[in-house]
Amino acid sequence: MLATLLAALLAGSAPAADCHIGAYRLSDGSTLDIAPTDTDALRWRHIDGSTGKLTRAANDTWTSTLGWTDRPDGKDVRFVDCAKGKLSFDGKSGQRMPLQVQETSFAGDGGTRLVGRLILPPGQAKVPVVVLVHGAEHDSAMQFDAMQRELPAQGVGAFVYDKRGTGSSAGSYTQDYGVLASDAVAAVAEARRLAGARAGRVGYRGGSQGGWVAPLAATRTKVDFVIVGYGLAVSPLEEDREAVALDLKLKGYDQSVIDKAWELSDAIGLVLSSNLTQGFDQLDAAKAKYGKEPWYKDVRGDFSYMVLPMSDDEIREKGKAFLSWNVPWHYDAMPVLEKLQTPQLWELGEDDIDAPSGETLRRLASLQAKGLPITTALFPHAEHGMTEYEMKGRERVSTRYSAGYMQMTIDYAKGTWHPPYGASKVVMPGNAATP
Incomplete structure (x- = not known):
């Protein structure tokens, strides 16, 4: 991510x-x-x-x-x-459409001024309200998140806000999920305040990195639902390992190659997670060992491909940005998900090479088997962002969003369910076998 x-x-x-x-x-x-x-x-x-x-x-x-x-x-x-x-x-x-728009600012974690917007469908009827928690992007959600209009156009209110350090909001950009979750708690309170008597069901929709933040926020405030789009139940370091493996597998390499590539990914993970104090010797040794292998150029991962071309000095210099972001590299989502009784919908892409869904689905299935109110939906031929794609050489080019994806999101927010949703493979709470 x-x-x-x-x-x-x-x-x-x-x-x-x-x-x-x-x-x-x-x-x-x-x-x-x-x-x-x-x-x-x-x-x-x-x-x-x-x-x-x-x-x-x-x-x-x-x-x-x-x-x-x-x-x-x-x-x-x-x-x-x-x-x-x-x-x-x-x-x-x-x-x-004459959607009802209210601009606002509110205090996030530590009193940081955050800027947001509530958009409601026309009329005075009670409606569900979705608080949008966006991913690792540095851009303005208020500018670019189309769900802020797509949801109200279908009868669901949306509260969108620029997270700290982005767009019009104050503060420094961070990937500290705890801080971002506290901001999301404040966003729910502000959304309820603005919606007033029109607020029906209120919940989160977290995309990508928001899939770590939204469930954590839901343990800190009362919400009626959590929707996760192409998020993860593994750590950022595990994400990179899984992404390295999936991409190499799709390119036809076997497990023996993946094991070698993991030496590179693990060394890069150690460099970053140790705040640039460890792992350089392991990374240099792995580069020397495998740098001329035919598969080396195909090592991607979520962040490994950005680091591999750099020298140690370049990593130390450019890696300073990572340090200021406070990335929780070893974040374990499972303790949060294990205690969360809020109904959750996880919408995942089967071909997501940025945030692979395999291990996340297995972990969610284990929670479903324990009776937790989790619904999973796997969309075939969908990648990160829930877009389908075609190949242009060895590169993917997105052609559309998965059929049924937006309607599923809307229906879940409303508390209704009208399958089928495109070609998605849905597992409802209580229907998952023990993995």
């Missing part, structure tokens, strides 16, 4: 909000989200999981490319009257 952060740090600055951004009701009754990107393009997302990048063609007409590919998908978007929220999408007319 640190890989996601690195990509975010290298991305451009966030664009200013404009009249195009919003949730739209189309003439066929479905909803469409138009979101900003880190360039001057826009991105549309449909509730069925389809998505595309919009590039301005002429005036306020935009052309779409499939998913994150460069292939035209034949869908054109024309903003008929942007100021009044009118558009035409793929031959259907659309009107921007």
Whole structure:
């Protein structure tokens, strides 16, 4: 998940909000989200999981490319009257929905000023409210998290906030899950305060690194549910080992190669988890031993691939950022999950090479077998972010979100369940065999 952060740090600055951004009701009754990107393009997302990048063609007409590919998908978007929220999408007319928006600031852990936003569906009826806990990214959730509109467009309130050290919030960026969980507790209190009588079921949705933070926060405050998207029940160090193994296996290497690659991953893990005080000798020895092996170039992991090309001096210099983030490298999620009685939904990608789901699913199955209220959903051909993909050479290019993923999220927040959800393999509480 640190890989996601690195990509975010290298991305451009966030664009200013404009009249195009919003949730739209189309003439066929479905909803469409138009979101900003880190360039001057826009991105549309449909509730069925389809998505595309919009590039301005002429005036306020935009052309779409499939998913994150460069292939035209034949869908054109024309903003008929942007100021009044009118558009035409793929031959259907659309009107921007009048969602209820409240901007706020509140005190997180240690009094740090955090900035957030509550978005509710139109009307006065009671609705579920989901507090969005985002991952390791360094960008602004208030700017880029499309769920803040996708959920209200489907009748579920959303509270989004910039975590400390990102966007408009104060404080220093951190990956200290304890601090972030305390911030999430404060976010739930603020969401309830703003929603007032409209607040029905209130819970968390944590994506990626948020899958460690949201359950921990749920042990510190009363919530009705926790939804985890492509999160983990293993530690960050175990994540990297599992990611190294899965990626090599997918490339056709056997366990003997994986065992050798783990020597590299374990040495890198020791360097980072010891605050750059240990592990350099082990890493240098492993590099010398395996640096000319044909599989060496294919060692990826979650963070190993970032460190492998560096010299010891470069690691010491660039690794200073890791020290300031206070990453809990050995974090054990199981004691938290073992005592958490809050109903949980874990949505995982079968082909996730950033946060592999195998060991996490096994651990969750052991908790299900003990009677804990955990539901797991494994989406085939889905990777980190719950996107499906195609291969371009040896690289993956995302084409869409998994069918059923967003509807499952919405239904669970509402306390309803209407399967099937795409091709996901669902295991309900009490139905898991002892692993």
